Amino acid sequence: MNFIITGAAGFIGSHLAIELLASNHSVTAIDNLSTGFLHNLDAVQDHPDFTLLIGDVQNKELWTRYAGKGDIIIHLAATVGVKKVYVNSHETLTNNLDSTNAVLEIAREKQCKVFFASTSEVYGQSEKATLSETDSLQVHTTDQGRSSYVISKLTNEISCLNYDQLMSVPVIIGRFFNVVGKNQKSDFGMVIPTFIENALAGNPVTLFNDGSQRRSFCYVDDLLRAIISLISEPAAWGQIFNIGNDHAITIKELASYVHSKCESRSEIIYLPMPPERAGKSEIYSRLPSLDKIASYVKWKPQVSWQESIDLMITKKRAELLMDIV
Secondary structure, three states: OEEEEEOOOOHHHHHHHHHHHHOOOEEEEEEOOOOOOHHHHHHHOOOOOEEEEEOOOOOHHHHHHHOOOOOEEEEOOOOOOHHHHHHOHHHHHHHHHHHHHHHHHHHHHHOOEEEEEEEHHHHOOOOOOOEOOOOOOOOOOOOOOOHHHHHHHHHHHHHHHHHHHHHOOOEEEEEEOOEEOOOOOOOOOOHHHHHHHHHHHOOOEEEEOOOOOEEEOEEHHHHHHHHHHHHOOHHHOOOEEEEOOOOEEEHHHHHHHHHHHOOOOOOEEEEOOOHHHOHHHOOOEOOEOOHHHHHHHOOOOOOOHHHHHHHHHHHHHHHHHHHHO
């Protein structure tokens, strides 16, 4: 089968491209390298079934001819990173909307299927202990930069469902909860690689407020299994699924574990919320219900948050050793 991956040079996209090629599929990868890195795809650059297109997803002429009937487009490309989204509110909104519209139009023209990567942030500040796909979705304010990301993803979901229901474009929407793993960068504010890098370097490990925010962390290999399982299940098309780990920890617990595992002498410090996380923009608790996905594909995460961190620390230490050599 032929897969088209947008945002293929990013953290998740590169892992997915490698996995699909290893399973004897062909992959067409698209990335404008705004937040992706070519070296993430070094392992498959010379693979005979791999095609890399450097450019914007919105440039349909770049990749229309690579799409064909029955192909699956896995749409991961989006503006990401809390700081980047906050500073570039309008660009975030227009980029995410226009990119998804381009994907859906090509899917309609070429009779492709689409897996769309949405976000757990569409649930907003919920009082519920776990979040289900049928829960209400919330945007508390439109006057803060991060809201543009949530609004764009909500609108993208509506567009996907419209194309599925009205234009016969089979779509699956995956609401990703925090995904982590080897090769994830700290550049865009991702908390675990940031903590690991600072702990290993002896720099302060910084928490905001009292560190009581609760998060769950899904290892990237588990995410890939979920995506591949869902697109292989005929009944999953036209549906929305949470994808994440259903065990939550506080950011304070996370920092303590990273600090211990890195055998770090770094100071753990607490600072007020920065502007991009202030007010109603920061979500304090986010935990998925996985009942729906389990009922369709019997999927559940297998890698614990501790094991995820251990694997990431081992990889980062190896990278640092290579830099020394």
